[in-house]
Amino acid sequence: xxxxxxxxxxxxxxxxxxxxxxxxxxxxxxxxxxxxxxxxxxxxxxxxxxxxxxxxxxxxxxxxxxxxxxxxxxxxxxxxxxxxxxxxxxxxxxxxxxxxxxxxxxxxx
Amino acid sequence: xxxxxxxxxxxxxxxxxxxxxxxxxxxxxxxxxxxxxxxxxxxxxxxxxxxxxxxxxxxxxxxxxxxxxxxxxxxxxxxxxxxxxxxxxxxxxxxxxxxxxxxxxxxxxxxxxx
Numbered sequence: 735x736x737x738x739x740x741x742x743x744x745x746x747x748x749x750x751x752x753x754x755x756x757x758x759x760x761x762x763x764x765x766x767x768x769x770x771x772x773x774x775x776x777x778x779x780x781x782x783x784x785x786x787x788x789x790x791x792x793x794x795x796x797x798x799x800x801x802x803x804x805x806x807x808x809x810x811x812x813x814x815x816x817x818x819x820x821x822x823x824x825x826x827x828x829x830x831x832x833x834x835x836x837x838x839x840x841x842x843x
Numbered sequence: 844x845x846x847x848x849x850x851x852x853x854x855x856x857x858x859x860x861x862x863x864x865x866x867x868x869x870x871x872x873x874x875x876x877x878x879x880x881x882x883x884x885x886x887x888x889x890x891x892x893x894x895x896x897x898x899x900x901x902x903x904x905x906x907x908x909x910x911x912x913x914x915x916x917x918x919x920x921x922x923x924x925x926x927x928x929x930x931x932x933x934x935x936x937x938x939x940x941x942x943x944x945x946x947x948x949x950x951x952x953x954x955x956x957x
Binding site (some may be wrong): 737749765768772775777778780783821825827828829830831833834835838 | 874876878880884885886887891893898899921932935936943944945946947949950951953
């Protein structure tokens with residue numbers, strides 16, 4: 735089983751739609767979880783950390799389910815500028831962040 | 844806003860040559876990382892560095908690779924004898940501490956081995 739698993743997509747959605755991405759991780763001892771965004775040939779940029787209680791930042795909501803080892807990201811009211819690859823990242827131990835393959839999102843006008 | 848900076852942005856080298864990729868992490872960060880991303884593939888962990896030594900490394904980080912923090916600001920990745928398959932985007936990252944803190948990434952160095 736992969737350490738961090740994501741559906742690669744692509745997800746093609748119209749502007750204004752709500753879209754959800756899921757991610758599963760294999761190491762039950764993992765402590766920290768993040769969503770990053772990556773534009774084509776650019777560096778990963780932190781979108782948000784994922785807390786046990788869930789967290790929201792504007793149109794973005796992240797949830798963590800430790801029992802199922804599952805993380806989600808919900809984007810409401812999609813904008814054209816949201817088109818990117820969304821990377822699920824899990825911190826393994828103290829010294830390593832592990833990336834999923836990423837989920838490609840394309841928001842269509 | 845503080846950021847991680849990497850140089851050069853693009854490096855072309857001949858197979859068998861040595862390359863050094865340079866990074867300046869965020870100044871109050873204590874943990875440093877190198878990752879690579881082959882075109883069309885996922886971001887892969889290479890090595891982490893803390894307290895002037897390697898903390899963890901992946902299987903990719905073999906004897907051809909080394910890291911160094913030669914002074915208080917720079918963090919370098921050296922590839923001794925490059926192979927075609929080393930062609931990738933190399934990202935440096937830093938984090939303030941362990942635990943729940945986020946890592947911040949530089950803009951990357953695109954390495955092309957010909």
